[in-house]
Amino acid sequence: MAARVLACAPCHGAEGEGTGDAYFPRLAGKPAGYLYNQLIAFRDGRRKYPPMNYLLEFQTDDYLKKIAEYFASLRPAFPPPVPPVDSKEILARGEAIVKNGDPQHGVPPCSACHGPTLGGMEPGIPGLLGLRAAYISGQLGGWRYGTRTAFAPDCMQIVASLLTEDDVKAVAAYLSSRPAPADPSFAARGSLPMPLECGSEPH
Amino acid sequence: MSRTSTGLLVGLILVLSPITALAQPKAADPAVIAKGEYLARAGDCIACHTAREGKTFAGGLPMKTPFGTLYTSNITPDSQTGIGTWTSDQFYQMMHSGRFPDGGLVYPAMPFASYTQVTREDSDAIYAYLRTVPPVKQLNKPHDLTFPFNNRSLILGWRTLFFREGEFKPDPTKSAEWNRGNYLVEGLGHCGMCHTPINALGGSKQSQAFEGGLIPMQNWYAPSLTSNKETGLGDWTIEEIVDYLRKGVSAKGAVYGPMAEVVYNSLQYLNDDDVRAMAVYLKGLAQGGPPEKASTALPSAESSLLLSFGKSIYDRDCASCHGATGQGMPPDYPPLAGNQSIQMVSAVNPIRMVLNGGYPPGTSGNPMPYGMPPFAQKLSDDEVAAVVTYIRTAWGNRGEPVSARQANELRAATLN
Numbered sequence: 001m002a003a004r005v006l007a008c009a010p011c012h013g014a015e016g017e018g019t020g021d022a023y024f025p026r027l028a029g030k031p032a033g034y035l036y037n038q039l040i041a042f043r044d045g046r047r048k049y050p051p052m053n054y055l056l057e058f059q060t061d062d063y064l065k066k067i068a069e070y071f072a073s074l075r076p077a078f079p080p081p082v083p084p085v086d087s088k089e090i091l092a093r094g095e096a097i098v099k100n101g102d103p104q105h106g107v108p109p110c111s112a113c114h115g116p117t118l119g120g121m122e123p124g125i126p127g128l129l130g131l132r133a134a135y136i137s138g139q140l141g142g143w144r145y146g147t148r149t150a151f152a153p154d155c156m157q158i159v160a161s162l163l164t165e166d167d168v169k170a171v172a173a174y175l176s177s178r179p180a181p182a183d184p185s186f187a188a189r190g191s192l193p194m195p196l197e198c199g200s201e202p203h
Numbered sequence: 204m205s206r207t208s209t210g211l212l213v214g215l216i217l218v219l220s221p222i223t224a225l226a227q228p229k230a231a232d233p234a235v236i237a238k239g240e241y242l243a244r245a246g247d248c249i250a251c252h253t254a255r256e257g258k259t260f261a262g263g264l265p266m267k268t269p270f271g272t273l274y275t276s277n278i279t280p281d282s283q284t285g286i287g288t289w290t291s292d293q294f295y296q297m298m299h300s301g302r303f304p305d306g307g308l309v310y311p312a313m314p315f316a317s318y319t320q321v322t323r324e325d326s327d328a329i330y331a332y333l334r335t336v337p338p339v340k341q342l343n344k345p346h347d348l349t350f351p352f353n354n355r356s357l358i359l360g361w362r363t364l365f366f367r368e369g370e371f372k373p374d375p376t377k378s379a380e381w382n383r384g385n386y387l388v389e390g391l392g393h394c395g396m397c398h399t400p401i402n403a404l405g406g407s408k409q410s411q412a413f414e415g416g417l418i419p420m421q422n423w424y425a426p427s428l429t430s431n432k433e434t435g436l437g438d439w440t441i442e443e444i445v446d447y448l449r450k451g452v453s454a455k456g457a458v459y460g461p462m463a464e465v466v467y468n469s470l471q472y473l474n475d476d477d478v479r480a481m482a483v484y485l486k487g488l489a490q491g492g493p494p495e496k497a498s499t500a501l502p503s504a505e506s507s508l509l510l511s512f513g514k515s516i517y518d519r520d521c522a523s524c525h526g527a528t529g530q531g532m533p534p535d536y537p538p539l540a541g542n543q544s545i546q547m548v549s550a551v552n553p554i555r556m557v558l559n560g561g562y563p564p565g566t567s568g569n570p571m572p573y574g575m576p577p578f579a580q581k582l583s584d585d586e587v588a589a590v591v592t593y594i595r596t597a598w599g600n601r602g603e604p605v606s607a608r609q610a611n612e613l614r615a616a617t618l619n
Contacts, residue, residue: 006524007560007574010581045255051559051577058467058564063571 001070007055017076022134029184032065032072033123037150037200039064048147075183078130084177086169094174097167098128107162108195110171113155118175121187124200130180136172151199158196232331239332242325245477246318246391247469251275261285261339266312271348273312281338294330295323300368308358310346311365320371320390384484387477392469397425397461422616423460424549436485438541444482449473450568452534456542457563457572459556467564506592506604513593516586520578521594529598535573539594546595546602553591554605554613557582584611 002014008027013019016027027035041047043056043064056064084091096102098118101109111118113125120127128136142148143160150156163171194201243249252275254263262277280287286294293304301315302308309315321329351357371390373382388394436444439455446453451466458466470478518527521539525531529540539545545553560577563569578587587610595602 004571004573007562007576010576010578051579054559055562055574055577058463059562059572060565060570063565066571 001066005067005070011051012071013076015074015076016071017074018079022132023138025135026078026130027071028074028076030072030126031120031122031124031184031186032069034120034126034200035068035071036065037124039068041148041150046149047142078180078182081177081179082132084173086173086177090170091174091177093167094170094172097163097171098174102162102167105162107167108159110159113192113194113196113198113201115185115187115192117181117185118178119181119185119187121192121201122189124198124202127180127184127186128175129178131176133172133176136175137168140168140172153197153199155194155196155198155201235328235331236335237332238325239328239330241472242321242329242391243332244469244472245387246321246329246393247465248278248329250464250468251313252278258337258339258341260333260336261341263341263344268312268348270352271346273310273346273348274344275313276343277339277341278333279336279339280334281340284340284342285338286333287338289330291327291330294333295326298326298329299370301362301366308355308362310355310358311361314393314396316366317390317393317395319366319368320386322370325391378483380480380483381487383477384480384482387473387481388484392481422551422555422613424547424551425461426544426547436488436543438543439486441479441482441486444485445475445478446534446568448481449475449478449566450534451563451566452537452569452572454533455538456544457534457537459561459563460552463561463564466566471564471566471568506596509589509592509604510596512586513589513591514597516582516590517593517597520581521590524573524575525594529594529600534569540598540600542600546600548603550591550595550602550605550609551613553594553602554587554610555616557587557591558610558613579614584608584614 006014008016011019011021011024012027016029018024018026038047039056039059040061042049042052043059045053097107098110101107101112110128113121114128115121115125118128139148140160140163143154143157160168249259251264251266252260252262254261254265254275257263258279260277260279262275264275266273266275277285279285282288289297289304296302296304297309297313298315298318298321300319301311301313346353371386373379374385377385439447439453443453443455447456447458448466448470451458451463451471473481517525524536525539526536529538529542531538531540545556556575558577558579560575562574563572565572582590584607588605588607591610592604594600596604
């Protein structure tokens with residue numbers, strides 16, 4: 001399998017560990033169901049990044065599933081978390097949204113779906129640790145501007161559009177400052193009562 | 204057989220059509236429907252008439268052209284927005300003559316110039332099949348064309364230049380297999396839409412305007428299938444052509460770019476006999492003969508410098524898959540030595556491959572293809588030009604050197 005996906009290595013690393021470029025995400029150890037949903041979304045053009053849309057355009061569901069399972073099974077080391085450059089206030093604001101949401105503006109806590117340890121939930125919700133700030137704010141921006149969409153109902157689209165620019169910055173700063181666990185720990189399928197319905201996370 | 208000689212047969216065929224026209228198929232005959240489904244695959248209707256993530260055959264796919272955007276039609280049997288009220292006669296008139304039921308002219312983006320060869324019986328089978336697909340209520344999007352191309356009467360001029368109406372007529376001096384291949388390649392397969400030199404190499408400006416959007420011409424070059432110099436299918440065995448068309452990979456090369464779509468949506472579904480027949484026909488087109496000499500006299504001082512620079516990049520970034528002497532590891536990694544598709548006059552294909560990488564399509568014969576990484580970020584324009592020059596001229600290849608400017612221009616080429 002490693003040889004079949006060498007085409008992905010320049011951007012995602014030989015073991016899906018990510019590269020120096022903050023915008024190129026790690027793939028290793030993410031839930032297979034989540035990775036599979038992303039590959040389908042790129043193939044069908046629902047999630048846009050032209051070089052990837054192009055590579056995956058004529059691949060079958062079966063093969064994309066095998067690719068997803070392959071990267072989900074890898075465990076390369078995480079890079080050390082970047083020391084936070086943002087102020088304490090910003091980090092505290094980020095932590096509050098992640099753990100408690102912003103009830104005044106209807107923002108649910110991120111942990112309600114991504115898990116109390118932010119390790120994600122099987123089969124379709126990814127962990128939020130080990131990602132870099134630029135990538136997190138890029139993805140939340142993608143949902144707000146429509147270049148990233150997930151299966152309907154697209155709960156992340158709702159969540160992202162409830163956040164202000166400052167909220168996005170704070171959440172990204174906080175999440176990227178937390179160390180990632182060496183081994184991913186997904187919450188079991190259906191174990192969290194989600195505040196919104198998500199098409200990518202059928203129960 | 205060339206397009207002109209088939210055109211001469213029109214008169215003969217007209218004599219036959221009234222007889223078959225009376226024999227309307229019963230829409231419910233499952234054998235006819237299954238045959239129609241197969242033929243619709245051979246015609247690759249789905250590629251144009253289904254939008255990304257859209258409902259099958261409901262149309263709405265944008266087709267970009269230099270003069271605006273065409274949107275494909277809903278061909279499901281919905282009676283208000285699709286073709287549910289069409290008779291099989293009207294359907295045949297569309298396929299055969301490129302006219303709507305009211306006589307209006309169809310844009311040649313719908314490949315009726317090829318489909319005109321489809322027999323009445325096969326047209327009726329496709330019609331019967333299309334009546335069984337789920338109807339979708341979806342209005343056709345109006346085309347978004349600039350003046351004067353939004354005036355359908357311009358199509359008349361195109362028709363006099365390029366359209367020869369006429370059903371396929373077998374050549375009795377050739378084998379049944381060759382004739383079947385001829386029918387599929389020139390007719391339903393509409394291979395000429397991308398592969399005829401008229402489209403690829405010019406002809407009148409107007410014709411290019413109509414057809415330029417069909418092949419993303421600025422971005423990909425479809426080799427002429429008739430010229431030995433460009434395709435070199437003369438060196439291919441029938442088996443290799445069959446593998447290429449049906450699996451998407453072969454000992455001689457892999458499919459990429461727009462050809463990957465054709466294999467993915469259409470050719471992989473055809474049975475072995477039909478693909479073999481196409482191969483036999485294609486092989487007949489490519490007359491053997493000595494390969495032409497490269498037109499540049501290598502090595503001049505500069506081009507030999509470029510070559511040694513290119514070789515160092517090749518050894519570092521490409522040889523692990525394509526082999527130290529370009530032999531590849533077929534079928535997974537195509538050979539580059541002797542690979543005609545990278546030596547053509549136009550160098551866009553190898554430049555784009557290096558910039559964007561690629562995967563052959565996933566097919567039943569090759570469900571888990573190996574891929575090539577994109578090098579757009581890793582290599583500068585000079586490096587891309589050097590390595591492409593190297594693979595076009597090393598190991599006896601006969602291509603011409605390319606410049607950094609050519610490489611740079613293709614960085615902006617849109618993907619998909």
